[in-house]
Amino acid sequence: MTTYSKLKPKKVLFIATRQIGDVLVTTPLINKARELWPNAEFHFLGYRGKLEMLYGNPDIAEVIETSDRPGFKEYFSLFNRLFQRYDLAVVTQPSDRAYLYGLVAAFRRVGVLGGHPQGKDAEDNHKRSKSEKQNAWKKLICMHTVDVDYFKQHVIVEKLRLLECFFKNSAELFSKPISVTLPAGEPLSPAIVNELKQPFVVVHPGPLTAYKRWPLAYWQELITWLVKQGFQVALSASPAKQDVQLNHDIISLLDDDCKKQVINAAGKLTIPQAGTLIRNAVLYIGVDTSITHLATACNTPTITLLGATPPTNFGPWPNGFRGEQPYHLRARTQTIGNVTILQGPGECVPCRKAGCLDKADSYSECLDLLEPQQVIAAIEKVLPTQ
Template identity: 40%
Template sequence: MKRILVITTRQIGDVLLTTPLIRAARQHWPQARIEVLGFQGTLGMLRGNPHVDALVETPPRLGAKGFWRLLRQLWRSYDLALVAQSSDRAHLMGWVAAPLRSGIVPGGSSSAWWKKALLSHVVESPGDQSDIHVTAEKLALMAPWSTEAYPVPEVVAPRPAALPAAIAAQLQAGAVVVHAPSMWTYKQWPLAHFAVLVEALLAQGRQVVLTGSGSARDQECVAALRGLASAPQLLDVSGQLDFAQLTALFAQAALYIGPDTSISHLAAAAGLPVIAIFGPTNPQRWAPWPARATTQALFARSALVQQAGNVTLLQGRQACVPCSHAGCEDHVDSRSDCLHDITPERVLAQVERLSRPGAASPASPGFRPA
């Protein structure tokens, strides 16, 4: 294989969780040129990735002209396409790009027959209720060509880049990074809970660093917290750091607290102790993947508190957890009662526990009640 295209046309977190597949391809074909195709605005997690030679960005909505332009650009330009998403568009782009294709298709779907017909190797996805983490599922795309096993995924964080001087000067040892925003309402831990959490951390004398993007939604979430104290005790860096600079921030922080979102995945990959607040999402499938994991079976489907490596994960008490739906009403703006059930006091108890020597990185990286 001289030219390989990895197709990952989903959100930022999904792109990051494709890095174990990209790393495996680089290990198997060290001289190949590996390019990654994804939506504009989602590939920042891969900038500076040592296993990627180029990024191919495409608008989420192409239109007829954009489609034909991309078709001409991709037509048989690669020897192999690794289609890491099950969408129609991803599979069509794979067919256009390369004569040899390995791809993920939705298991049990009667409409997946044409995708299977286009593939040299098929990986059937068991779906979000399964116990197979998405990183392991993507690695299975390499099965036909690799004589080595890739049993344990390794998520590759962006290389750290220097923090802005004004932020670096105010950053204190032992800082706690708090990421409040979620992209979707049904994954959003209540901002009132975040406020209680931040006030308690500040009362303990900890520096709290607020992260988030510059988007209107993220800024609305951060705005509910930034007035709780002044800098440097409460340091708002939202909208000021790219992913490489966030990796540098995580290298200097003591702890990260956040919801089911891409930045929680990044913090876990960077090796920072992470407290992840999960709602309806199945952690066996979507939990932040710990750094330096040594086994694929890391998380239980449901536990009030569990820890795997540097990741501590909290869930609600409801019998339906995790339902794998978009909240209680099954739409992106839905409430999730299981998230409201996770109190700030429960999170603070884990902060206290992880502050004890050795608690953040247990010797056994697999699931254990925390």
């Protein structure tokens, strides 16, 4: 690998054209880039509505938003805005569009390359060969690339390795504690503040896709147990229709006494406000979603319910962890720092597919078999009962 340790870019563009959580996990990369180039100006390009995780980030001078499906006029306007404006583009997603933005924006580029893992049959190997051909032009336009490994390499390490060509010794990337940068907090609305009382637990049941959901009856049992132990429950959710409905369905299963101890915050919190709420909680419990990554960054004790997702790739990063891999690929329960990851049974866990049917609205048997008692046992290890 060629070393470019003497390169001192004046303006750097970070590109993350994906979801909210994908933006948050770039912050350790930004932190390390700031150590490398203390006087450089950093900008960030991402999708409109997905960049709240950068709110108040002291290292980002400018945030550039674009549609996830821009038309010709928006493309033209964006290209004019970006054209050769930067000394370096850091492409943190393997999509063709992200690379196209990097090509337009900067003189030099580093980027993440997607791919298909080495398989055991001809179909898998054909997919791998196809992805390698699709990546050829991306390698050609970059001074350095990093391959995705969905089972062995954590996504935060993947992002940090984009900078390894700028170090004489790449081990320096992991020699210090690695942390995720929180968005700046915002005050909660008076309506929520007036309802809250300590101690409270934040529960976030809604993932982006159905195959990451935990069964409704399990949430009912868990929340009922928490209330009986003397905890108030703040039930958070995004403003998305399916998440608001999920919270409504869970609350409808609770008895009247339990409902009195549950605050439904669905659609009532910005990302910065969610951070404020979680920072003041005694515990956070959630599924595989961006808010769970936010919770670990808040240094709040966090219990994460994972199904198909490999914790070794996208498990919430334990703040201050030093090294390249916090987690085992498969373990019913594992705790690193303030993060506990729970997985269901099965040799297929984690499969990294979209549930058992490999589609967004699928069920996941591993989550169906991850029973409330396993979560309760984890809570009892983290928190004293009231």
